[in-house]
Amino acid sequence: MSAPPPLVHVEGAALAFRGRPALRGLDLTVQAGTxxxxxGPNGAGKSSLIRLLAxxxxxxxxxVRVLGGDPHADRAVRGRIGYVxxxxxxYPRxxxxxxxxxxxxxxxLGRGARRAAVEAVVGRCALEEVARRPVGTLSGGYQRRANIAASLLAAPDLxxxxxxxxxxxxxxxxxxxAVLGSLRAAGAGVIVSTHDFSEAERLADRVAVLSDGRLRLAGDLAALMRxxxxxxxxxxxxxxGVPxxxxxAALREAGFAPEAGDPRLWRADHGAAGGLDGAALLATLRGRGVPAGEIRVRRPGLETLYRDALNGSAGAAA
Known part of the structure; x- marks a missing residue:
C-alpha cells in the first residue's frame, strides 16, 4: 500500500528580504496528523517558513505545496490552513x-455555520467564561487562546x-x-515555532532545526532522542565570578565550553571529564581555582540535539 501524499512538501525553498537571504534551499515534508x-535561534528563518506555508x-x-496546491496562488488552499x-x-474592543x-x-461561513463554528472553537479552546468579554481586558493567556480559536473556525487541515x-x-x-494535542488527535497537521525545548518535547512527533535559513536537523523526535x-x-x-x-583552562580541560553571552555559565553537553557527579566535580573545579558556585546535572534531551545541530556535529535525518 502506497504512503499517502504529504500534507506539506517544501522543495528548495529560497527567500530573501532586501537582498538578505532568509531561507536557503530548504526541503521539508510533513504528513497529516503530525x-x-x-x-532555531532568532533570525534562523522559522517565521519566514511559516509565512510561506500560510x-x-x-x-x-x-x-511550496500544501495539500498538493500552492498556498500563495490558490485561495482554496489557503482556506484549509489556519495561521496563528x-x-x-x-480587535481589542x-x-x-x-x-x-x-x-x-x-x-x-454562512450565518448558521458561523454560529456553530464559533461555539465549537470556544469549547475547544476553553473560552466559555470569557466569550462575552472584550479581548483587550483579557490576560495574555486568554488572548493567545482566542487567537488560536480564530484560526480554527474553518476546520483547517494544517x-x-x-x-x-x-x-x-x-x-x-x-x-x-491541550488544544494543540486535540488538533493532532483529530488528524490535523500542526507546525509550531518555539524556543521552548520542553514544549517541543511534549507536543511534537517530529522536529526541524533551522539556522541561517538552512535546515540543520530534521526527523522523528523519538528516533532522534533514542x-x-x-x-x-x-x-x-x-x-x-568571571573566570x-x-x-x-581548567574548565575546558574538564569538557566545559562557555555559554554565548554569559561568561559565568559553562556547559559540558556530553558530560564532564571523568564522569564525576555534581558534588565531586564542584570540589575538583574549586580546587583548581574555578569560582564555581553550583553544578547542575541533567539528562541529555532535545536541547542537546539542538546544540549539536547548530555546531555541525549532528547530521540531518530523513
Whole structure:
C-alpha cells in the first residue's frame, strides 16, 4: 500500500528580504496528523517558513505545496490552513465571540455555520467564561487562546503557530498544549515555532532545526532522542565570578565550553571529564581555582540535539 501524499512538501525553498537571504534551499515534508516543532535561534528563518506555508509570501525559488496546491496562488488552499501569528491579531474592543464571528465571516461561513463554528472553537479552546468579554481586558493567556480559536473556525487541515505560548503563565500554557494535542488527535497537521525545548518535547512527533535559513536537523523526535538514553549526563557550571585564564583552562580541560553571552555559565553537553557527579566535580573545579558556585546535572534531551545541530556535529535525518 502506497504512503499517502504529504500534507506539506517544501522543495528548495529560497527567500530573501532586501537582498538578505532568509531561507536557503530548504526541503521539508510533513504528513497529516503530525506535529512538527520548528526550532532555531532568532533570525534562523522559522517565521519566514511559516509565512510561506500560510501563503502570505511566495518563495523566490523552489516550491511550496500544501495539500498538493500552492498556498500563495490558490485561495482554496489557503482556506484549509489556519495561521496563528506571534502577534495578537484580534480587535481589542470586541468580545471574544464578536471577534470570532468577524473572522468566521471573513472565512466565508454562512450565518448558521458561523454560529456553530464559533461555539465549537470556544469549547475547544476553553473560552466559555470569557466569550462575552472584550479581548483587550483579557490576560495574555486568554488572548493567545482566542487567537488560536480564530484560526480554527474553518476546520483547517494544517495549523501554523508562531510562538503560541510566548509570555503566558503555566496554566495558560497547559491549556494551549491541550488544544494543540486535540488538533493532532483529530488528524490535523500542526507546525509550531518555539524556543521552548520542553514544549517541543511534549507536543511534537517530529522536529526541524533551522539556522541561517538552512535546515540543520530534521526527523522523528523519538528516533532522534533514542541514542541519548545511553549518553552521559550533562553538566552545567554556574560561576560566582568571571573566570581568569587559568580557571578557563581548567574548565575546558574538564569538557566545559562557555555559554554565548554569559561568561559565568559553562556547559559540558556530553558530560564532564571523568564522569564525576555534581558534588565531586564542584570540589575538583574549586580546587583548581574555578569560582564555581553550583553544578547542575541533567539528562541529555532535545536541547542537546539542538546544540549539536547548530555546531555541525549532528547530521540531518530523513
Amino acid at each position: 506535529t512538527l516543532a520548528l526550532l 501563503g502570505r509570501l511566495a518563495p523566490d525559488g523552489g516550491r 501569528p506571534q502577534e495578537i491579531a484580534l 470586541l468580545s471574544v465571540a464578536e471577534n470570532l464571528d468577524v473572522f468566521a465571516r471573513l472565512a466565508g 495549523i501554523l503557530l508562531d510562538e503560541p505560548t510566548q509570555g503566558v503563565d503555566l496554566d495558560a500554557r497547559a491549556a494551549i498544549h 541514542p541519548l538514553a545511553a549518553a552521559p549526563p550533562e553538566h552545567e557550571a554556574v560561576l560566582e 581568569d585564564s587559568a580557571a578557563q
